[in-house]
Amino acid sequence: xxxxSVKNLTVESEKGIKVHKKTVHKLVGLICIDLKLNVxxxxxxxxxxxxxxxxxxxxxxxxxxxxILTFDYSSEKNNLDGEILISFEDASDNSKKYGVSVDNxxxxxxxxxxxxxxxxxxxxxxxxxxxxxxxDELVNKFQKFSKGLAIK
Numbered sequence: 001x002x003x004x005s006v007k008n009l010t011v012e013s014e015k016g017i018k019v020h021k022k023t024v025h026k027l028v029g030l031i032c033i034d035l036k037l038n039v040x041x042x043x044x045x046x047x048x049x050x051x052x053x054x055x056x057x058x059x060x061x062x063x064x065x066x067x068i069l070t071f072d073y074s075s076e077k078n079n080l081d082g083e084i085l086i087s088f089e090d091a092s093d094n095s096k097k098y099g100v101s102v103d104n105x106x107x108x109x110x111x112x113x114x115x116x117x118x119x120x121x122x123x124x125x126x127x128x129x130x131x132x133x134x135x136d137e138l139v140n141k142f143q144k145f146s147k148g149l150a151i152k
Contacts, residue, residue: 006032008039013046017088018151019106027107027145031114031138032080040074040081042117044110049089067091068109070116077118084113088150104139107146111138 006029011021024044032039055069056062067090074081086109095105112135122128 006039006042008041010043011046012043013088014048014051017046017048019046019088020148020151023146023149024110027110027142027149028114030142030145031111034138034141035114035118036078037114037118038079040079042080043083044113045083045085046088046106047085049087052085052087052090055085065090067094068113070113072117074117080114080117082117084110084117086110086113092150102150103146103148104143106149107142108135108139111135111142 006025009025009028011019011024013019028039028042028044031037049065052067052069053065056064056066059071060069065087067087069085071083071085072081073083086106088106091105091109092102095102098105100108112131115131115135116122120127120131120134122131
């Protein structure tokens with residue numbers, strides 16, 4: 001699993017959005033090993049802000065931009081089965097806002113989506129703080145492997 005590919009993981013991106021798919025595979029593999037997770041079926045889609053806004057309206061009934069949507073299809077939290085949609089534009093904007101690289105911000109969103117799939121929530125301040133703490137720990141641990149995630 002540490003290699004360049006994770007079985008049952010699909011990485012897609014909209015036209016014009018360039019993400020290094022092998023790096024996503026490697027990062028997800030490392031994160032899954034660290035958190036002792038299996039991938040039953042996991043799909044990452046890197047899409048435009050507008051596409052994610054439309055999906056947020058349709059499925060979540062939220063009329064605002066977001067940088068990520070996660071759909072969990074699993075009843076077993078250690079067997080990932082879901083879809084994670086990430087706004088590449090919002091990741092890029094957030095990287096400037098927080099003074100980090102786009103690679104780092106994409107890594108944070110990948111981790112954030114996986115944490116949602118294993119049961120972490122950010123619906124309240126207390127839950128958000130707990131999730132953010134684990135997210136930051138994982139970003140620090142795997143940041144060195146995220147170089148080149150966003151293809152320029």
